[in-house]
Amino acid sequence: MTARREVDLDKLLPYPRWRKGQYELAEFIYSNLGEGRTLLIEAPTGFGKTIPTLIAAFKKGVEEEKDIIYLVRTKNEAQAPFTELTNLRAKVGVDIWFSVFQNKRDVCAFKEFRILDYEEFLLRCKMFRDRGICRFFPEDCEKIYSKVAELFFNSRSLEEAYDKILSNGICPYEAMRCLSRDSNVIIGTYPYIFKEDIRKVFLHSINKRLEDSILIVDEAHNLPEYLMNTFSFRLSVFDLKMASREASKFMSREISREFISLMNLLEKWIKSLASTMNNEIKIVRNFGELIVFADDISRFRSEVNAAYLRYIARRNTGRSYLLYVYRCLSNVLKTRMQGYILYVSKTPVTALVYQCINPSVRVGKIFSKPWSVILMSGTLPLREYLELMLGLRRESTVEYRVEGRVKEATEIFVAKDVTTKFEERSEHMFEKYADYIYNISRLARNIVLVVAPSYNLLRKLLKLLLLRGLKTVIIERENTRIEGIVRKIKGLRRRGAETIVLLAVAGGKLTEGIEIVEDSKSLINTVVIVGVPYPEPSPLTEEMIKEMNKLTRDPRKAWESVFEAPATIKILQAIGRSLRSKRDKATIFLLDRRFIERDTLKNLVEQMNEDYNIITLEDFKGYQ
Structure with a gap:
């Protein structure tokens, strides 16, 4: 691991001087990090909140032997911390290593896979790795480590870095995973932490723990809406029909008959709800039937996975509706309707919508795990709203708001x-x-x-x-x-x-x-x-x-x-x-x-x- 030692805030600044208010923000963050605290930071556009936040978090992380996980909503937003960390590395005496994980699907060398649902893409990726089909997957990190570090840390932008790595025949995601072993700072998009299945695999693959990390969430004003959309699903009659068609092709005759029967019953139920609609949507207050359907489909787990492997073997590159329907209904069992409402919509087609309205049910535990959390934005919502929607603990939440321009x-x-x-x-x-x-x-x-x-x-x-x-x-x-x-x-x-x-x-x-x-x-x-x-x-x-x-x-x-x-x-x-x-x-x-x-x-x-x-x-x- 990289040697850790104490550093000063002023000595870390890669610019001639602090902008107005930046040093005070850095001091506040440095002084309040730790003990499970969540820091709410609001600073207007043009203030330059990224550099004081990174400097304060890095200094505290070095002293307390904590890593930094820095989350952004989109891949474009990762450029700002990449630039600031590159500047920090260029400063004499600052030993900081970092890696940037963009959406794994979006940087995949197999462009035909980029149209897949993310969960389905991960399955496809794993199969290619396990079967030795992917020529971009490095078998040994040691062999590519120096090359990746050279390419990455000598690039002016993330796009340039990823292009260089890919042109050298290396998967950009795997390159970052190799680099992460010595990284003080891990930059990634929201799904790497907020999607449960992805989070477990991701943290294990880079050998990091939330409990030993400072979690920074940038553009956090987007977070409640992002989480509500992420944890919701829409299951149309068309999806069910396509899932049945796949079942008939890739499941055994007996199993497919049972699965298709379940899809027909679910389709009939959705249509019966839609037939009594007076408005564009109809609220479904009796969740019992959906939970029964979810329980029923859970019996098909191994059969669905086996059918999906057959689906891939036929060189199908599009979405698997069978897998999509299974994952949607499995999601119901995870939540049992807590923080959700259920309704039927006819726009644009008849569909059942499982809508998350309070993501705290899903993410409250995530925010309680890190050593400390920073939520920051130029337009941060009120503290009470964030506590309600994200499950933040009032007693351990502090805020710092810079007066806007x-x-x-x-x-x-x-x-x-x-x-x-x-x-x-x-x-x-x-x-x-x-x-x-x-x-x-x-x-x-x-x-x-x-x-x-x-x-x-x-x-x-x-x-x-x-x-x-x-x-x-x-x-x-x-x-x-x-x-x-x-x-x-x-x-x-x-x-x-x-x-x-x-x-x-x-x-x-x-x-x-x-x-x-x-x-x-x-x-x-x-x-x-x-x-x-x-x-x-x-x-x-x-x-x-x-x-x-x-x-x-x-x-x-x-x-x-x-x-x-x-x-x-x-x-x-x-x-x-x-x-x-x-x-x-x-x-x-x-x-x-x-x-x-x-x-x-x-x-x-x-x-x-x-x-x-x-x-x-x-x-x-x-x-x-």
């Missing part, structure tokens, strides 16, 4: 004559919104980011804006890629466009990850929030409120956990797209009267800038 960097306007409140939506209201956006775009320069609660509303606005003659407008769609949007924006600017309107959905890819920077300044200098991005009122949200009410025994907390907290995060994330550095200034338009009518939203506005302006559409008449 929104007040000094923004001018805020709140419209009192529009709302996206469900019962007040109308064509006339949508026309007013389009007029607001059109008038704002005529006054603005560079990029106007318009954020709406849903894709449906985005499409309505696009149509109305085009009718008003607005030509330089780009819309985010469900399958949009950020790189494609960036190319379109650059193309329009090359052709002389002074103002570009970018229509985005709240909580979507663009509000979470797009950066358009020129001369170190964000080109997004106007943000328009269309309405409040609450979930649509539905039987599902009603049921979520009921279940959270039972859990919290507090109607206010139940409402906040389902509606207020997620909406607030989405609003702040969207505004944050315009404030990427200390030089950025932005104008923010909050187009919904609820921003001055509801206490929680009004408090949010006042926290950003108490000197906000109240406007109506009439105020733009003088500029037309």
